Amino acid sequence: MYLTKEEERIYEGEEGWTRKKAMEILVAIGDINDASRLIPVTRAHLSGASYKTIGDAFEFISGLEGRVRVKSTLNPTGMDRERWTAMDVPEKFVVKQKEILTAYEKLGVSLACTCVPYLINHKPQKGEHIAWAESSAVLYANSVLGARTNMEGAPSALAAALIGKTPFYGLHQAENREPEIRVCVKCNPADADYSALGFLIGNLVGSKIPMIELPPSSFPSKDELKHLSAAIGATGSVGMYYIKGITPEADARGLPGEKIEVEKGDLKELYEGRAEVDVIAIGCPHCSALELHRICALLKAEGKGRKVRRDFFIFTARAIKQRMHEVVKQIEEYGVKVICDTCFVVSPAFEKYNAVATNSGKMLRYVPLLCGGAEVSLGKTEECVRRAF
Numbered sequence: 001m002y003l004t005k006e007e008e009r010i011y012e013g014e015e016g017w018t019r020k021k022a023m024e025i026l027v028a029i030g031d032i033n034d035a036s037r038l039i040p041v042t043r044a045h046l047s048g049a050s051y052k053t054i055g056d057a058f059e060f061i062s063g064l065e066g067r068v069r070v071k072s073t074l075n076p077t078g079m080d081r082e083r084w085t086a087m088d089v090p091e092k093f094v095v096k097q098k099e100i101l102t103a104y105e106k107l108g109v110s111l112a113c114t115c116v117p118y119l120i121n122h123k124p125q126k127g128e129h130i131a132w133a134e135s136s137a138v139l140y141a142n143s144v145l146g147a148r149t150n151m152e153g154a155p156s157a158l159a160a161a162l163i164g165k166t167p168f169y170g171l172h173q174a175e176n177r178e179p180e181i182r183v184c185v186k187c188n189p190a191d192a193d194y195s196a197l198g199f200l201i202g203n204l205v206g207s208k209i210p211m212i213e214l215p216p217s218s219f220p221s222k223d224e225l226k227h228l229s230a231a232i233g234a235t236g237s238v239g240m241y242y243i244k245g246i247t248p249e250a251d252a253r254g255l256p257g258e259k260i261e262v263e264k265g266d267l268k269e270l271y272e273g274r275a276e277v278d279v280i281a282i283g284c285p286h287c288s289a290l291e292l293h294r295i296c297a298l299l300k301a302e303g304k305g306r307k308v309r310r311d312f313f314i315f316t317a318r319a320i321k322q323r324m325h326e327v328v329k330q331i332e333e334y335g336v337k338v339i340c341d342t343c344f345v346v347s348p349a350f351e352k353y354n355a356v357a358t359n360s361g362k363m364l365r366y367v368p369l370l371c372g373g374a375e376v377s378l379g380k381t382e383e384c385v386r387r388a389f
Contacts, residue, residue, distance in 0.1 A: 018064045019162060022158070022163050030168075035169040040165055042128055046072060046158055049076060050346040054154070056096075061103040071110070075113070077097055079349065116288070117137060118141065120317050121319075127147070135230070136234075139233050150166070171239050178209065180209050181211070181259070182210070182258065183211065184262070188217055192359040193380075195360055209241065211241075225246065271379065279311040279356045280357045282360070285362070286315055292314070292327050292338075293324075308334055310388050312336040315338075321340050344358075345366045355374060358384060
């Protein structure tokens, strides 16, 4: 891979050990993927934030020096930074988690601690080259916003943030963004149907970029697209999808020859979860302001003055919670807990539950794997709220 003279100096260690290591990571990834050169990125989003998932590997991050060269945000951690005592997180975990946050903050990373950076004033524009980890955000950025990013891992996203560049390969190149398979949806999805649809599509297409064809009467909301993106990222290995009228590049792309169909019955099968659950969890990916408004309205309609009978957690970005203070206050009057900085999957606080109801296709995939084998019951948002009472 071609390096400029400045990049060569960094690679040789003339700008310090930290930038040398970052450049070595980028060069290695570039060589593996036959990248011709590095290109500038405008922003980065970093994973590897929860002690539950990163473990003591964070000590490498603690040893880094300098500052990130582009605006960089952090994925959810293993606890709410302000309410961790109420989450019953072990003290040892808290100490380690705080050390991780300190290490990232020292590097100049914004401790947004959310999986939806595009909802908190970190939204890239069409054609903008970025370096994002977090699969749900990558798919949303490429497919809904028209930005360009590969599915970065924790090391490569951090390296890109420290250098301000990334290897020019994969989804950064127009020729690698061609749709490869048509997915014809033979029903009108709504709400958690998009979680189920994404879960199926990820399994069906693997690494092929899908052109998703919805009925003419279907036009998903931004929140539905967020859940679609998260579910595809959870079960597939593809970094983008197309929907006509939504993906900025869709009209310029032809239709692939390969075609599969998804029927209403295919989605329905994913709703056949456990009858009884002991916890409700919404916010994977983190809830938007509109979702908080809707959940509040559903609680009012269903609650009729009652508090929830089951544990009920809502996860959102701290910036969104602060902006929606009055709505959050009303939600919590029903006994629901609105949690920031973390989520059900990456915190040890939720491993005590046996069965969870959610509207998230991402949780449907990861909770059984990462939360002690707990069962997941997928349901529409209204049904999840109803089950809490």
